[in-house]
Amino acid sequence: MSDLLSSLAASLNAPEAIVKRSAEARAKATGMSVEEVLAAWAGGAEAVSSPKTQVPAPEPQVTTQMEEAAVATAGPQPVTPEPALLPPTPGPEPLAPRLVVPPVLAGNPDRLGVYVFGSIALLALSLLLGLVLPVISMPPPEVRSSALPYSDDALAGRELYRELGCGSCHTQIVRALVADVELGRVTLSDTNQVIGYRRIGPDLSMIGSRINDPLALQEILVAGDGHPDYSGLTDTQLGQLTFYLWESA
Amino acid sequence: MVVAAALGLLTLASLRFPSLVPAGLSFGRLRAMTMIAAVLGWLVLSVVGGIYYILPRLTATPLSGERLASLGLISAAGVDVIGVALVGMGLGDGGEPFGLPWWYDLFVLITLVIPLVVGVRTLTGRRERNLYPSLWFALGVLIWLPVLYLIGNLPGLTPFGTVIGDLFSGWGILNVVVVGGGTGLAYYSLAKESGNPLASRQLARVGFWSLLFGAIWAGPAQIAFAPLPAWLGGVAAVMGLALPVAVMANATNFALTLGPSLAELRERPSLSAGLVGSVLAMIAGVATAAAAFRSAAALVGFTLYWEGIVILLVFGAGNLLTASWVYQALPKLTGRELASTRLANRHIRLTVAGVGGAALLLMMAGLLTGYGWAGGAYTGAFANAGEGWVQSSSVPGLLTGLAALAFAAGSWGIWTLAADVLRTLSSGRATVQEVLVEETV
Numbered sequence: 291m292s293d294l295l296s297s298l299a300a301s302l303n304a305p306e307a308i309v310k311r312s313a314e315a316r317a318k319a320t321g322m323s324v325e326e327v328l329a330a331w332a333g334g335a336e337a338v339s340s341p342k343t344q345v346p347a348p349e350p351q352v353t354t355q356m357e358e359a360a361v362a363t364a365g366p367q368p369v370t371p372e373p374a375l376l377p378p379t380p381g382p383e384p385l386a387p388r389l390v391v392p393p394v395l396a397g398n399p400d401r402l403g404v405y406v407f408g409s410i411a412l413l414a415l416s417l418l419l420g421l422v423l424p425v426i427s428m429p430p431p432e433v434r435s436s437a438l439p440y441s442d443d444a445l446a447g448r449e450l451y452r453e454l455g456c457g458s459c460h461t462q463i464v465r466a467l468v469a470d471v472e473l474g475r476v477t478l479s480d481t482n483q484v485i486g487y488r489r490i491g492p493d494l495s496m497i498g499s500r501i502n503d504p505l506a507l508q509e510i511l512v513a514g515d516g517h518p519d520y521s522g523l524t525d526t527q528l529g530q531l532t533f534y535l536w537e538s539a
Numbered sequence: 540m541v542v543a544a545a546l547g548l549l550t551l552a553s554l555r556f557p558s559l560v561p562a563g564l565s566f567g568r569l570r571a572m573t574m575i576a577a578v579l580g581w582l583v584l585s586v587v588g589g590i591y592y593i594l595p596r597l598t599a600t601p602l603s604g605e606r607l608a609s610l611g612l613i614s615a616a617g618v619d620v621i622g623v624a625l626v627g628m629g630l631g632d633g634g635e636p637f638g639l640p641w642w643y644d645l646f647v648l649i650t651l652v653i654p655l656v657v658g659v660r661t662l663t664g665r666r667e668r669n670l671y672p673s674l675w676f677a678l679g680v681l682i683w684l685p686v687l688y689l690i691g692n693l694p695g696l697t698p699f700g701t702v703i704g705d706l707f708s709g710w711g712i713l714n715v716v717v718v719g720g721g722t723g724l725a726y727y728s729l730a731k732e733s734g735n736p737l738a739s740r741q742l743a744r745v746g747f748w749s750l751l752f753g754a755i756w757a758g759p760a761q762i763a764f765a766p767l768p769a770w771l772g773g774v775a776a777v778m779g780l781a782l783p784v785a786v787m788a789n790a791t792n793f794a795l796t797l798g799p800s801l802a803e804l805r806e807r808p809s810l811s812a813g814l815v816g817s818v819l820a821m822i823a824g825v826a827t828a829a830a831a832f833r834s835a836a837a838l839v840g841f842t843l844y845w846e847g848i849v850i851l852l853v854f855g856a857g858n859l860l861t862a863s864w865v866y867q868a869l870p871k872l873t874g875r876e877l878a879s880t881r882l883a884n885r886h887i888r889l890t891v892a893g894v895g896g897a898a899l900l901l902m903m904a905g906l907l908t909g910y911g912w913a914g915g916a917y918t919g920a921f922a923n924a925g926e927g928w929v930q931s932s933s934v935p936g937l938l939t940g941l942a943a944l945a946f947a948a949g950s951w952g953i954w955t956l957a958a959d960v961l962r963t964l965s966s967g968r969a970t971v972q973e974v975l976v977e978e979t980v
Contacts, residue, residue, distance in 0.1 A: 388971045388972065390596075390973045400669060402662055405675050406659075409679045409682045409683065409751060412751040412752060413686055416707075419778070420756065420775075421690065421703055421707050425700040429766060451633075455570075455571060455631070456567065458565070458566055458567030458571075458633075459566050463762075465764035467837055469909070481699070482698065483698060485762070485765070487702070487705075487706075488841045488843070488845070489842070490554060517557060518560065518562075518564070519558070521562060
């Protein structure tokens with residue numbers, strides 16, 4: 291067996307010990323002898339699997355992936371080949387395909403349920419702590435409110451503001467921070483503005499109090515230096531967007 | 540990946556030079572188009588494709604529902620292409636990270652549920668009782684992905700609920716699907732390619748569970764000091780610490796597994812891509828956790844610091860981790876050797892220098908912006924929409940421009956990967972193709 295093992299290990303470019311362990315694991319799983327398995331891997335004897343059930347063996351956990359690697363490259367198996375998937379483009383003819391039988395190891399069995407339920411449980415925990423509880427337990431406004439009384443045109447403008455992705459560059463939130471102190475009143479949880487995600491441009495939560503001329507606001511939207519050009523909007527859309535910003539005061 | 544890199548470059552360039560992009564397009568739309576192309580169209584498809592590749596090999600069971608799987612992948616690619624076009628035409632809803640209209644989200648969701656069905660059916664019928672670490676990550680990805688997508692598109696939430704949901708979904712997909720999925724595939728490709736046994740199953744366990752613990756907590760950190768419950772900041776900072784633990788455990792495990800094969804990194808792009816990708820994921824994880832503390836969050840909130848991390852995760856770590864299995868599996872699937880190891884090494888080098896450089900510059904720009912705001916540079920005086928801090932302030936503006944230049948090099952690297960794959964398919968030298976067959980029992 292040692293000659294066969296040595297030649298097989300050399301052809302697989304893998305340590306003999308690993309090939310031997312893989313062969314032993316395969317032999318246990320299929321009911322064959324180790325010699326038969328090695329011979330089959332070397333392309334010799336027919337490897338006829340028996341229906342024997344797998345017997346767990348004390349395989350070292352850290353070696354299982356290598357065992358799989360050794361088995362997966364172990365040579366022809368007595369099964370019907372499937373048609374090879376070849377690229378449609380012309381090129382050198384590929385060599386004959388190598389038929390690979392996936393491994394059946396006798397390692398320590400892991401419980402699938404642990405990973406399924408663990409993944410679901412952690413997702414549920416993240417969902418509860420990161421989304422559900424923060425949303426339902428937001429501190430309610432007490433004395434004042436951040437909800438602005440928008441006109442119908444402004445509300446249509448808010449939808450447009452959202453659809454255009456303005457919130458990607460502009461926030462509409464004033465935080466209780468030194469950095470935001472001159473932007474206006476701190477935003478409360480009942481705000482009806484589009485919060486936004488980053489401040490590439492200025493915060494627009496109270497832009498109407500800083501620029502109180504709607505035409506000046508509109509001019510920035512269509513021709514503002516350094517601002518994306520939204521001149522493609524219809525006059526109605528431009529007006530609605532301007533109202534939304536102007537009423538944000 | 541070609542389109543994603545091009546869109547990413549245009550998006551970054553639009554930050555510094557908004558007039559570069561055609562009328563009607565803006566950073567917001569371009570970003571959404573980039574995220575659809577890069578995350579859904581490239582990385583999620585790569586991860587799911589990789590999972591389909593390893594599942595039969597590690598479970599000793601044929602893929603359950605192979606036709607459904609193929610149909611799912613093809614329709615996902617089609618859905619993603621149409622999605623990019625929809626957002627580009629202004630039919631998106633402006634949300635993040637993908638901004639697709641709600642009715643279209645249903646199609647995307649279906650394409651994300653199919654891999655779950657195929658994966659779970661294959662795993663429940665497996666003959667191999669041992670669950671390899673790659674399979675843990677695959678399972679986590681398959682379970683989390685559709686749920687995360689759904690959460691990011693829940694209708695009827697308050698303005699704050701919408702933002703929290705979007706950030707929850709976005710960071711979850713980046714950390715669990717892109718990094719976790721890529722890491723799971725790299726666990727397979729590194730062990731197979733190097734021929735070395737996995738160094739530590741326990742370390743892999745730490746990496747897996749910690750990743751799920753820490754995946755989504757960058758979201759609350761990004762909007763720290765908003766009127767959210769006071770406990771949320773503390774929870775986000777503590778839970779977020781699991782993220783660097785996860786990525787460090789995985790990167791360490793990779794390095795230990797490679798061991799003596801570390802000397803062969805130059806000749807084996809699969810190994811170097813996996814290892815370097817895990818290191819980039821580690822840097823992103825540490826940067827994320829560091830920014831979750833309240834003092835840091837106050838500084839970098841709403842700045843480009845977070846964009847730097849996103850770029851590092853998507854175009855750096857995700858790119859290289861998924862490339863690791865592509866370099867390992869492509870010859871076995873096609874019967875052709877990788878066309879050029881030199882091109883593969885160039886892909887890795889350009890990714891590190893270009894994408895890593897862009898991410899670093901954006902994070903620096905974000906920090907400087909944050910310091911500027913804290914020092915009173917950002918005030919109500921910035922009234923005009925065209926006078927945002929990035930454009931008007933010299934240093935962060937310069938850094939953002941340099942980041943776009945660096946990203947151009949990274950994009951070149953990604954295009955190099957695409958060229959290598961195409962050349963392999965069309966003219967790679969013949970090698971032995973692996974055809975998976977079922978053992979007769």
